[in-house]
Amino acid sequence: MTSSALTKPQMRGLLAKRLRFHIVGAFAVSLGVAAFYKFAVAEQRKKAYADFYRNYDSMKDFEEMKKAGIFQSAK
Amino acid sequence: MFFRAAWSLVLRKTGPGIRGMHSPGSAAHGEGKMPPYTSYHAQRTYPMPDEPFCTELNAEQRALKEKEKGSWTQLSHAEKVALYRLQFHETFAEMNRRSNEWKTVMGCVFFFFGLTALLIWWQRVYVFPEKPITLTDEWKAQQLQRVLDMKGNPVQGLASRWDYEKKEWKK
Numbered sequence: 001m002t003s004s005a006l007t008k009p010q011m012r013g014l015l016a017k018r019l020r021f022h023i024v025g026a027f028a029v030s031l032g033v034a035a036f037y038k039f040a041v042a043e044q045r046k047k048a049y050a051d052f053y054r055n056y057d058s059m060k061d062f063e064e065m066k067k068a069g070i071f072q073s074a075k
Numbered sequence: 076m077f078f079r080a081a082w083s084l085v086l087r088k089t090g091p092g093i094r095g096m097h098s099p100g101s102a103a104h105g106e107g108k109m110p111p112y113t114s115y116h117a118q119r120t121y122p123m124p125d126e127p128f129c130t131e132l133n134a135e136q137r138a139l140k141e142k143e144k145g146s147w148t149q150l151s152h153a154e155k156v157a158l159y160r161l162q163f164h165e166t167f168a169e170m171n172r173r174s175n176e177w178k179t180v181m182g183c184v185f186f187f188f189g190l191t192a193l194l195i196w197w198q199r200v201y202v203f204p205e206k207p208i209t210l211t212d213e214w215k216a217q218q219l220q221r222v223l224d225m226k227g228n229p230v231q232g233l234a235s236r237w238d239y240e241k242k243e244w245k246k
Contacts, residue, residue, distance in 0.1 A: 045231065052230045061226065064239075068224035 117163065117170035128164045136161060 066074050115128050132140065136157075142150065143158055150158070159166075208214055226234040238245045
């Protein structure tokens with residue numbers, strides 16, 4: 001027909017190729033997101049709570065709140 | 076692109092009425108339909124329409140159609156292109172060409188954002204009633220002080236950002 005012969009395009013396995021690419025990608029992305037969440041959010045939060053309660057004196061806290069006058073039953 | 080698709084769908088429904096019309100003395104292009112009401116519109120989702128693009132053929136084109144009934148290997152390249160052009164309005168490359176429509180769309184969107192902003196501003200000045208007492212700054216400050224006294228969310232939230240010794244927000 002025309003001057004130069006074109007290369008024959010990929011005829012088969014198009015869905016399989018796309019699926020493979022996307023499945024691998026989906027795995028990688030979800031693992032990455034989960035790892036990020038674990039370290040940036042979950043571990044941070046656990047540390048924050050541990051630090052808060054390490055030297056927490058609940059009676060002192062109560063006295064401070066009582067002095068601020070928020071309780072109705074303890075003035 | 077969706078407008079064109081919707082428009083051509085509308086036209087296809089009213090198609091049978093319009094296709095019957097033949098404008099007398101039409102150009103050599105010969106599609107026999109009054110522009111812009113052609114019932115033919117190239118669509119990626121409808122690649123093989125029922126009717127060919129040119130229905131009124133002159134003698135030369137009719138001869139070509141006869142030749143098409145024989146072996147296609149005898150058609151020259153120019154003849155094949157001519158037959159394509161008789162059958163179809165636009166090639167896929169032509170129908171899929173990009174346009175500058177998005178600029179118009181974005182412009183109109185932003186324009187209406189701005190118009191809406193002006194309307195809402197007018198509304199705030201002339202329509203809204205007085206703020207309730209609970210939204211005044213004084214009340215809000217007292218409310219915040221009460222929450223801090225109660226030590227709301229002392230681990231990671233509000234009270235954790237307040238420095239109780241210095242009585243100010245932590246840096």
